[in-house]
Amino acid sequence: MRRSLLAAVSLSALIATPAWADEEINDERTEPVETADADGAGNADNIVIGSNGRVTLIGVPGPAVHVNSNNDLTTQNGSIIRINDRDGDGDPVSVDGAVGIQVDPGVEGDISHGGRIVLDDSNDPADLGTDDLVDADNDGEVDDPDGEADGAFAQDQNKTGLLIGAVDGDYNPLAGQDAVTGDVAITSTGAIVVQGQNSFGVRA
Numbered sequence: 001m002r003r004s005l006l007a008a009v010s011l012s013a014l015i016a017t018p019a020w021a022d023e024e025i026n027d028e029r030t031e032p033v034e035t036a037d038a039d040g041a042g043n044a045d046n047i048v049i050g051s052n053g054r055v056t057l058i059g060v061p062g063p064a065v066h067v068n069s070n071n072d073l074t075t076q077n078g079s080i081i082r083i084n085d086r087d088g089d090g091d092p093v094s095v096d097g098a099v100g101i102q103v104d105p106g107v108e109g110d111i112s113h114g115g116r117i118v119l120d121d122s123n124d125p126a127d128l129g130t131d132d133l134v135d136a137d138n139d140g141e142v143d144d145p146d147g148e149a150d151g152a153f154a155q156d157q158n159k160t161g162l163l164i165g166a167v168d169g170d171y172n173p174l175a176g177q178d179a180v181t182g183d184v185a186i187t188s189t190g191a192i193v194v195q196g197q198n199s200f201g202v203r204a
Contacts, residue, residue, distance in 0.1 A: 022046040028054035034066035035073065044069040049115060051078030059087040061095045063102035063163070070108040073101065077189035079115030085122050085156055092122045097171055098159040100192070105165050106178030114187040117161040121154040121195035154196045161192035164204035
């Protein structure tokens with residue numbers, strides 16, 4: 001009888017044990033997400049951003065997606081990670097140092113990027129008259145203005161689409177940081193679009 005009871009209890013415990021699954025994002029998130037708190041309740045897990053998944057930050061530098069635990073990150077074809085440099089009223093704001101995906105030093109995990117990372121810049125280049133060398137009306141004098149934008153092409157700086165490791169306050173890679181262990185792959189559908197001065201698509 002005792003053996004039968006133990007067997008029954010063991011079977012019940014096995015059935016009640018939850019199956020671990022990746023944290024999937026198939027909606028739009030407007031706050032940063034991180035593997036160390038994948039479910040929002042303090043539990044670390046792998047994150048999969050599905051084809052309909054969006055992580056959109058407005059006016060904050062992120063990182064939008066942070067791999068800060070020993071877990072994997074997958075962004076599927078159709079997913080979008082975006083940081084917009086306008087506030088809620090549509091006015092331009094600085095997002096210097098913006099990061100789409102950051103993988104912390106020392107973590108173990110694989111990264112597969114098949115979606116899009118977009119770090120926008122709302123700057124509208126102007127004609128500052130610094131290169132007005134066109135004589136469109138053939139009057140023997142260069143036109144002023146010549147209608148060609150020659151001002152700064154972006155207002156934000158030091159942005160990175162995919163950052164492997166960490167940077168200091170001057171946006172230089174930290175010296176002596178631990179290596180990331182795992183595979184980092186950008187698939188055939190993966191894309192990274194970064195607009196900014198002194199900025200990077202991928203940086204390690």
